Each structure stands twice: as structure tokens, then as C-alpha cells.
Amino acid sequence: MAETKTVQWGKMSVIGLISLAVWVVIYRQLEPFSFYLTYVILGIHKGSHLGQALQFFFYDTPKVMMLLTLIVFVVGMIRSFFTQDRTRKYLAGKRETAGNVMAAMLGIVTPFCSCSAVPLFLGFVQAGVPLGVTFSFLIAAPMVNEIALVLLYGLLGWKVAAIYLGTGLVIAMVAGWVIGRLKLERWIEDWVQELRAGEAVVIEENLSLSDRIDRGKEAVRDIVGKVWIYVIAGIGVGAAIHGFVPQDFMASIMGKQAWWSVPAAVVVGIPMYSNAAGIVPVVEALLGKGAALGTVLAFMMSVIALSFPEMIILRKVLKPQLIAVFIIVVGSGIVFTGYLFNVII
Amino acid sequence: MEIKVCGPGCASCDKAQKTVEAAIAAKGVKADIIKVKDFQEIAKLGIFSTPAVVIDGQVKCTGRVPKQSEVETWIG
Numbered sequence A: 001m002a003e004t005k006t007v008q009w010g011k012m013s014v015i016g017l018i019s020l021a022v023w024v025v026i027y028r029q030l031e032p033f034s035f036y037l038t039y040v041i042l043g044i045h046k047g048s049h050l051g052q053a054l055q056f057f058f059y060d061t062p063k064v065m066m067l068l069t070l071i072v073f074v075v076g077m078i079r080s081f082f083t084q085d086r087t088r089k090y091l092a093g094k095r096e097t098a099g100n101v102m103a104a105m106l107g108i109v110t111p112f113c114s115c116s117a118v119p120l121f122l123g124f125v126q127a128g129v130p131l132g133v134t135f136s137f138l139i140a141a142p143m144v145n146e147i148a149l150v151l152l153y154g155l156l157g158w159k160v161a162a163i164y165l166g167t168g169l170v171i172a173m174v175a176g177w178v179i180g181r182l183k184l185e186r187w188i189e190d191w192v193q194e195l196r197a198g199e200a201v202v203i204e205e206n207l208s209l210s211d212r213i214d215r216g217k218e219a220v221r222d223i224v225g226k227v228w229i230y231v232i233a234g235i236g237v238g239a240a241i242h243g244f245v246p247q248d249f250m251a252s253i254m255g256k257q258a259w260w261s262v263p264a265a266v267v268v269g270i271p272m273y274s275n276a277a278g279i280v281p282v283v284e285a286l287l288g289k290g291a292a293l294g295t296v297l298a299f300m301m302s303v304i305a306l307s308f309p310e311m312i313i314l315r316k317v318l319k320p321q322l323i324a325v326f327i328i329v330v331g332s333g334i335v336f337t338g339y340l341f342n343v344i345i
Numbered sequence B: 001m002e003i004k005v006c007g008p009g010c011a012s013c014d015k016a017q018k019t020v021e022a023a024i025a026a027k028g029v030k031a032d033i034i035k036v037k038d039f040q041e042i043a044k045l046g047i048f049s050t051p052a053v054v055i056d057g058q059v060k061c062t063g064r065v066p067k068q069s070e071v072e073t074w075i076g
Helices: A001-041 A049-079 A084-094 A099-111 A112-127 A131-143 A148-154 A158-181 A190-194 A209-244 A261-269 A276-290 A293-305 A306-314 A320-344 B013-029 B040-044 B068-075
Strands: B001-008 B032-038 B052-055 B060-061
Touching: A001 A084, A001 A190, A049 A148, A049 A209, A084 A099, A084 A112, A084 A131, A084 A261, A099 A158, A112 A131, A112 A190, A112 A276, A112 B001, A112 B040, A131 A148, A131 A158, A131 A293, A131 B060, A148 A158, A148 A209, A148 A276, A158 A293, A158 A320, A209 A276, A261 A293, A276 B060, A293 A320, A306 A320, B001 B013, B013 B032, B013 B052, B013 B068, B052 B068
Parallel strands: B001 B032
Antiparallel strands: B001 B052, B052 B060
């Protein structure tokens, strides 16, 4: 048994490495190919607006799609190791502070959708996970999103992606910690406190490596199949801006000078609800027109982390006061982050 | 046979239900599918991650959409 497992790992690693090498070779040819396609095959005049826009589109679309496929596959595989049941068990023994840090990080790798937020919340309460730690998880899970991360990296570079990842985690840790310190357990709905739930059923899956690879492939089919249209539309808009729109178009409204733009961006973002794939191209468009990075980042985080549908779902387990505190604490964190980056960048 | 599909009714819960239906049709077994949408109800079953599939009182999977082949082995 152990031997077949080793053989399986060996075989899979070789296949994996070869696939990765092929991926890298193709990826590196994308930029020269986009120039060749635009200026040689299509014969567009070099230096023209149309040429710039087309070349940008022909380069960015396959680039982002390839990055997306790779990352979604890897994250899908990683997620097969982290079930919600396992995360809950792990966090149950954690105290605040260390628990907040762990919860925020587990929020990234644990599979989660906003409609599973309520059962997850009940499970955490049942298992005795502190309220603030639970919130760190609930904030990080939607906010730090692998699709957003890939798109930011592909379209805006690794620095912006790293800032997004870092600040998203810090906001989740700090906001959860603050909510924990406020001792708001009384604002959990009464039926939750009284809930005499059955013993938590935990199904330990015994997954082989090829099962995990299947999970990765499933994630690619599922996610890439759903978001590719947003990606292409977004890059199309980005390409048009790249080729045609004058710089600094947005500077007066969302630039650094407009101090009020950060809180305004957060407030506008709360009722808006979009998936990460839809919002990042907008982010790119705003930045391309001269909006300040902090303001745009605040807008994006507000859209994906604070959403009405999730609030409505959480209302089933939280009293309105606690939801209000949640919005205020997270919103303040996002506003602070926005100002911070407008100041330092 | 009684099959419960637990979940509030989001995209993955619907997918779980469709998978179960397909498995029943493929296997040609007789089974009642009950949708459990109420969170309190779901928690009482000891389920804290959705979607989940319960067959004749036994929890078969939680927190993910099962594959049709898996469901077929459960209803065997």
C-alpha cells in the first residue's frame, strides 16, 4: 500500500513538472506572439491607438487565463486538505489573538461560499470558537480571494497583489480581534445560544493524490468556466482604456487630493455585490484613468468583503446591532487601509 | 429510501440535488428527496457545512457537492 502510494506520488510529480514546464514555455511566448499577431499577421500600423489596444488584449487575455487556470488548480488541490470541519476543530482550541491570526489565514484556504456562512457560524459557536476568531474567518474568507489575487497580479503586477493579500489578512485579523474585545456575544440570536444541535458529524475523507488532482481539475472547470467571460470583458475594457483614454481622467474624482473619496468609495461599495472576477477589471480601468491606488483598493475590498446578500444571510444568526458593528469595524479598517496606501504610495 | 439534501438553496446546493436526482435515475431506485433548507433543522442533524447529503438518517457527505458515481455507491 505504502509502495503504490510512493509510486503514485513519483509518477504524478513527473507529470506535474512536465506540465508546469510546458506551461512556462508557452507563457513566456505570449508577449512576443501578441506583437507578431497584431503588427505582422493583422498588419496594424505600429504606434497606432488600435494597435496598442489590440496588442494589450492579445497579450493579457491568454496571460490572465493561463495564470487563472494554474492558480485555481493549485488552490483547488490545497483546499482538498482543508475542510470546514477540520478548520473548525482546529480553531476550537485556539485563544484570541493567535486564533485571529490562524482564522484569517484559514479563511483563505478553506472552501467557503457565502450561503454556507450560517452553518459554519453555528458549527463554530457549537465548538466553542471565540466570537472574534469566528469573525476573523468570516471576514477573510470572502475578502482574500484567489481569483482577485491572480487578476491583480496579472493586470497590475505583484506589488499590488501583495498589498491586497497583506492588507486583507491584517484587516480580518484586527477587525475580528476588535469584535472579540467588544464582548458582543449577547447580540447573537437567542435560538443560536439555545440550539441543542446534534453532535457534529465529521466525515473524514481518505483522499488519494489523484483524488486531490481531480478536485483541482473540478475547481478549474467550475471557476474558470464561470469567470472567463468577465475576464475577457474586463480586459477588453482595459485594452480600450490602454489605447484610447487620456491619462489622469479620474484623477480629480478619485485621486489622492480628493480626501473624501476613500470613505465614499467604501460606502458606495457596500451595497454593490460582485465577484472578484467582475471587480478587478473595473479596478484596472479606474487605476488606468488616474485614480489613487488606496482609494481603488478600498472600493474593491468594500465590494467583495461587505455585501448585502451575506448580511441578510448572517441576520439569521446575528442581531442587527452586531451586523452594524461588523460593518462599521470592517469598513473602518478598509478606510484606514485606503488612506494608508494613498499616503505611502 | 429517504434522501435529504441539506443547504439553503445556493448554486452548489442545487447542484448537489441535481446530482442526487441523476444518481437515482441512473440506478433506477425508488427514493424520496427531501430538501432541508432551515438552518436550525440542518444543525440538529449535526451538519455544520453545506451542501450535505443524508441517506436514511446517515450523513454521507458535508461541505461539498458529491460526484454522481459516489452517490450511486451510497444508494447502491
